[in-house]
Amino acid sequence: MADELVLLNVWPSPFGMRVRIALAEKGIHGYVTKEQDLVNKGALLLEMNPVHKLVPVLIHNGRPVCESLLIVQYIDEVWRNGYPLLPSDPSRRAKARFWADYIDKKMYGPGRQVWLATGEAQAAAKGELIGCLKVLEAELGDKPYFGGDSFGFVDVALIPFYRWFSVYEHFGNFSTVAECPKLVSWAHRCTTERDCFQVSS
Amino acid sequence: MESQEVKLLGFWVSPFVHRVEWALKLKGVPYEYIEEDIFNKSPLLLELNPVHKKVPVLVHNQKVLAESFVILEYIDENWKQCPLLPQDPYDRAKARFWAKFAEEKILSDGAWRAARAKGDNREKALGSTIEALEKIEGELKGKGKFFGGESIGYLDLALGWISYMLPVWEDVGSIKIMDPTRFPATAAWMSEFVNHPAVKDSLPPRDKMIIYFEKRLKELEI
Numbered sequence: 001m002a003d004e005l006v007l008l009n010v011w012p013s014p015f016g017m018r019v020r021i022a023l024a025e026k027g028i029h030g031y032v033t034k035e036q037d038l039v040n041k042g043a044l045l046l047e048m049n050p051v052h053k054l055v056p057v058l059i060h061n062g063r064p065v066c067e068s069l070l071i072v073q074y075i076d077e078v079w080r081n082g083y084p085l086l087p088s089d090p091s092r093r094a095k096a097r098f099w100a101d102y103i104d105k106k107m108y109g110p111g112r113q114v115w116l117a118t119g120e121a122q123a124a125a126k127g128e129l130i131g132c133l134k135v136l137e138a139e140l141g142d143k144p145y146f147g148g149d150s151f152g153f154v155d156v157a158l159i160p161f162y163r164w165f166s167v168y169e170h171f172g173n174f175s176t177v178a179e180c181p182k183l184v185s186w187a188h189r190c191t192t193e194r195d196c197f198q199v200s201s
Numbered sequence: 202m203e204s205q206e207v208k209l210l211g212f213w214v215s216p217f218v219h220r221v222e223w224a225l226k227l228k229g230v231p232y233e234y235i236e237e238d239i240f241n242k243s244p245l246l247l248e249l250n251p252v253h254k255k256v257p258v259l260v261h262n263q264k265v266l267a268e269s270f271v272i273l274e275y276i277d278e279n280w281k282q283c284p285l286l287p288q289d290p291y292d293r294a295k296a297r298f299w300a301k302f303a304e305e306k307i308l309s310d311g312a313w314r315a316a317r318a319k320g321d322n323r324e325k326a327l328g329s330t331i332e333a334l335e336k337i338e339g340e341l342k343g344k345g346k347f348f349g350g351e352s353i354g355y356l357d358l359a360l361g362w363i364s365y366m367l368p369v370w371e372d373v374g375s376i377k378i379m380d381p382t383r384f385p386a387t388a389a390w391m392s393e394f395v396n397h398p399a400v401k402d403s404l405p406p407r408d409k410m411i412i413y414f415e416k417r418l419k420e421l422e423i
Contacts, residue, residue: 050301051336065294067301077290090278091264097271102252188359 005031014160023194216362300359316374
């Protein structure tokens, strides 16, 4: 029986983008995307994600999976014969999960604040965000991708936010390429070398 | 068999550390416990976890791991006996989902916040904590002794703090959060959890916890 896959998403969501990238890396293109209205939430979203009422939600054969990083892990576990998003070694998997968690815990909040806040709150957020990007850049080091030679879980977790770098730069008045040149090179590498970026825009 | 040297940096009252200890005990993995003073962090802690500077930190054959949920999954993948997460990917996603939910809504911003807060802040924190507990109660209904059925697992370890730490916070904060008549499945689960062989002899003494949290409440009042 063919798998039925439905993705509930909003097109600008970096979290939704993680799921789209993961599916593309596994060669899964036959799924339906249902664009959601997050102001007037539809019945399907409320039924499939009653706890958070947020996107993305991946509905696989009628069963919903929520939270972007959990969805990416789910995709990796179900389609385990496809491109591996997480390494097989437990300590490398742990490292990947640690850094993906770091991105969500430490980068997302300050990034949003740089965009939305003003004055002192914005200045503090900017300091935190740049600090966080530098930590990520140090972790990347001279590796082509966070996982080493292959594009993987942490790259999937972070690359959707690359689009937001220009937003942070504009509102926070700083230059990512000046602060974190290796990170910007990494982002260019991802978006030019991975097929999935040639399809989605 | 190669030596499996496991060290755990912890703090005696940290629920994040406790869940790692339970996992190691359940799997029968011997480990060396190193107590950290989190108010006076050692050079070792700062060297092993420079990113967050927090416990728990697990060191296994020179590999260093931090963040309790990351450590739990590592333990589960490295030592196959007594599996913590279910086998099925959908059930695994669900267990991880509820662990994350409870961490965010009941632990971090929920019960401890409610215990410390006054006035409107207290009402708000209490309301959202109870709302979150209702969802957990829903997950427990009809499950058996534990979230996964008859055996203790990942989600039990993730929420285990509720069974022994939440009553302490209720006491020091003079606040009722977990009403057994409102949350009968959760109350029953709490009793099963604290009496589980891997848990019951490893909990910190209640009177010591009361003293500690009374002090923290005064320091962190909101």
